[in-house]
Amino acid sequence: MRKKIVAGNWKMNCLLEEGQKLTSEIVNMIKDEPIKDVKVILNPPFVHLHGVKKLIAGVDNIALGAQNCSDKEAGAYTGETSAAMLASFGAEYVIIGHSERRSMFNESNELLTEKTKQALSNGLTPIFCCGEPLEIREADTHEDYVKAQLTESLFGFSEEEIKKLVIAYEPIWAIGTGKTASSEQAQDMHAAIRKHLSSKYGEAVAEEISILYGGSCKPSNAKEIFSKADVDGGLIGGASLKSRDFVDIAESF
Ligand code: 13P
Numbered sequence: 001m002r003k004k005i006v007a008g009n010w011k012m013n014c015l016l017e018e019g020q021k022l023t024s025e026i027v028n029m030i031k032d033e034p035i036k037d038v039k040v041i042l043n044p045p046f047v048h049l050h051g052v053k054k055l056i057a058g059v060d061n062i063a064l065g066a067q068n069c070s071d072k073e074a075g076a077y078t079g080e081t082s083a084a085m086l087a088s089f090g091a092e093y094v095i096i097g098h099s100e101r102r103s104m105f106n107e108s109n110e111l112l113t114e115k116t117k118q119a120l121s122n123g124l125t126p127i128f129c130c131g132e133p134l135e136i137r138e139a140d141t142h143e144d145y146v147k148a149q150l151t152e153s154l155f156g157f158s159e160e161e162i163k164k165l166v167i168a169y170e171p172i173w174a175i176g177t178g179k180t181a182s183s184e185q186a187q188d189m190h191a192a193i194r195k196h197l198s199s200k201y202g203e204a205v206a207e208e209i210s211i212l213y214g215g216s217c218k219p220s221n222a223k224e225i226f227s228k229a230d231v232d233g234g235l236i237g238g239a240s241l242k243s244r245d246f247v248d249i250a251e252s253f
Helices: 016-032 046-056 083-088 099-104 109-121 134-138 142-154 183-201 203-208 219-226 243-250
Strands: 004-009 038-043 062-066 093-096 125-130 166-169 211-214 233-236
Touching (some): 004 211, 016 062, 016 243, 046 062, 083 109, 109 142, 125 142, 166 183, 183 203, 183 211, 183 219, 219 243, 233 243
Parallel strands (some): 004 038, 125 166
């Protein structure tokens, strides 16, 4: 059985008290309304990791993740944060290759391989993001585009390594736009991603990998999207900043 996951990507939001309030509200709701069989992951900015970790301590199905990590192990890299540091702060997951990092911080497929290696070698589960821009969707070449992202960054990993990943499909045209992919569009792409993984690693391995959908996911559309066979949960941006909405999404399975 693949893991069902709802992960919140706070992006660069929340001052100290806002982050603490948001986390406490989510923790209290999940204590009151235990969500069975769904892993809830909070991915705050680095400076919140320690505080959020303390607040979620003891709540079974909430885990901590980060939004990025360095491609280097340690050393003179001012401003960077290593995967080993994240692990030492209690993070279990790390988002790698979000489209905002690819486009605004020029993260290449090759760099993302290095970041994924760092995450894996430090015991973190990478939430590896892929997804196409609008012009690629309109040209109807989105499947090839996303497959190439995965091939170039990930297909050097072993079967044992690839099984540890979570994939997040986030069509760029749906991120923060209010324009969600239809559940059919999400399912088609998730099935194509799984088939692509299967072509390299075999069906049994591909069947084990959770594939999350991201892009304007909210309580009103999560149920429909999560009902699709190859959609194993969501990577949530804006709606993860509202405790009620985020927990409602996690309860949408
Ligand atoms: P929104 O849910 O705000 O569209 O963001 C999605 C996303 O980028 C999550 O990583």
